[in-house]
Amino acid sequence: MTHARQHNIQVVAHRGASEDAPEHTLAAYQRAIEDGADALECDVRLTADGHLVCVHDRRVNRTSDGRGAVSALELSDLSALDFGSWKDGKDSQEAPDWDRESTSVLTLERLLELVSDSGRRVELAIETKHPTRWAGQVEAKLLETLGRFGLDTPPPGEPSAVRIMSFSARSLHRVAAAAPDIPTVYLMQFVTPRLRDGRLPAGARIAGPGMRIVRNHPGYIARLHRAGHRVHVWTVNEPEDVELCARLGVEAIITNRPKQVLSQLGRD
Ligand code: G3P
Ligand code: CA
Numbered sequence: 290m291t292h293a294r295q296h297n298i299q300v301v302a303h304r305g306a307s308e309d310a311p312e313h314t315l316a317a318y319q320r321a322i323e324d325g326a327d328a329l330e331c332d333v334r335l336t337a338d339g340h341l342v343c344v345h346d347r348r349v350n351r352t353s354d355g356r357g358a359v360s361a362l363e364l365s366d367l368s369a370l371d372f373g374s375w376k377d378g379k380d381s382q383e384a385p386d387w388d389r390e391s392t393s394v395l396t397l398e399r400l401l402e403l404v405s406d407s408g409r410r411v412e413l414a415i416e417t418k419h420p421t422r423w424a425g426q427v428e429a430k431l432l433e434t435l436g437r438f439g440l441d442t443p444p445p446g447e448p449s450a451v452r453i454m455s456f457s458a459r460s461l462h463r464v465a466a467a468a469p470d471i472p473t474v475y476l477m478q479f480v481t482p483r484l485r486d487g488r489l490p491a492g493a494r495i496a497g498p499g500m501r502i503v504r505n506h507p508g509y510i511a512r513l514h515r516a517g518h519r520v521h522v523w524t525v526n527e528p529e530d531v532e533l534c535a536r537l538g539v540e541a542i543i544t545n546r547p548k549q550v551l552s553q554l555g556r557d
Contacts, residue, residue, distance in 0.1 A: 298534065299541040300550050301414055302326040303524050304345060308545040311376040312352060313343040316391035318403055325556065326547040328412035329404065330454075330523075333397050333431060335423055338363040341397040341430050347419065351375070353394075367394040397431070401438045413440075414474065414521070414543070416454040417464075428453075428463045435471075442470050454497055454521075462492035474521055477502065480509055487516035495519045495540075500530050503537065510537045528553055 305317025306324055318329055331343040336359060349355045349362070355370040373392025397415070404411045417427050435441045435451060443449040453464045454474035461473040475493035477484060480502055487509070489496060496518045503510060503522055513520050522534050523543035531553050534542050544550045551557050 298539065298554060299327045299412070299521075300325075300547050300554070300556075301328040301330050301412075301521070301541055301543040302547040303330045303543045303545050304332070305329065306545070306547055308526075309548075310387070311373045311392055313345060313395055314372050314387070314392050315395055315399065315403065316373065316387045318395070318400060319391070321547050322403070322407050322411055324548040325551050326411070328414055328541070329400070330414045330416065330543050331395075331397070331400060332416045332418045333427065334359045334418050335427055335430060336364050336367060337361055339426075339430065340364040341427070341434060342367060343395040343397060343400060345418070364394070364396070370394060397434055398437075401434070401440070405438060410450065413451045414454055414541075415451065416476070417457065417460045425463055428460060428467065432464070432468050432471075435468075441468050452495065458490035458493060461490070465492035465494075476523070480506055485509075487512035487518070489516075489518060495521055497521045497523065499523055500525050500534075503533060503539075504530070507533070507537055510539060514538065525550070 302321030304312035306320035307317050310317035310320045313331060321329055332345045333341045334344050336342055344359050348358050349370060352375055353370040353372045371392060372394055373387050432441055440451045449471055452472040452474055454476055455461050456476045461475060464471060464473055472494050473492060474495040474497040475489045476497040478499050496513045500522055510520055519540040521541035522539050525531055525534055525542045525544045526546055531542060531550055542550060
């Protein structure tokens with residue numbers, strides 16, 4: 290994997306080490322840190338009582354033993370659910386031995402504690418989910434929470450350890466206005482006509498194309514680079530996709546398999 294070794298790509302654990310452990314749980318993020326991931330990706334949603342929790346879907350049905358929308362449940366309701374056993378026997382070769390806390394609903398605050406206790410630099414790529422429904426409340430709560438951990442402003446001369454991602458340009462615009470030192474990543478599923486020339490919406494600094502864009506339009510990555518944007522690609526799980534990303538010189542790979550990707554990059 291010559292190209293992969295030549296380039297210093299950041300490896301980001303998507304929903305934690307989500308192939309080996311239930312996504313968005315403490316177990317998945319602990320595993321990602323142990324595996325050596327450079328950064329952790331997580332999706333955040335607001336509960337009915339205003340807590341930010343790490344959950345991908347609008348509802349908890351797929352990833353827990355409960356039912357209902359995160360936005361309609363309180364943190365105490367979510368805390369009673371098991372976010373681990375849906376994964377038993379799926380994907381992972383290992384028998385799960387996670388304790389209660391490791392597979393409970395994960396608050397953003399608990400994830401930030403984990404990172405701060407990790408003893409090394411672990412960056413965070415936090416995605417706002419359905420921010421339009423909450424008209425700025427998700428971003429406000431997110432920045433307030435980051436502020437409590439000193440993560441809303443990087444130390445002078447140092448890069449931010451946190452970036453905020455979204456498919457919503459409006460959400461990124463809000464973040465950029467309130468916290469201009471936090472990098473923003475515009476996630477894209479398709480190259481729409483407005484994006485074709487490599488420019489991003491106002492407030493977005495980094496491009497976040499899906500792997501399908503990279504495979505189908507590799508020339509677009511060069512265009513994004515020429516326009517001055519770093520490129521963070523999701524979700525990159527297959528070795529040939531890692532190789533393609535490396536060849537194209539992308540800056541970050543977001544993957545469910547941080548251990549395997551690090552190994553392919555010669556960093557194990
Ligand atoms: O890292 C970006 C990626 O997570 C976006 O898609 O659906 O996995 O949140 P999704
Ligand atoms: Ca995500």
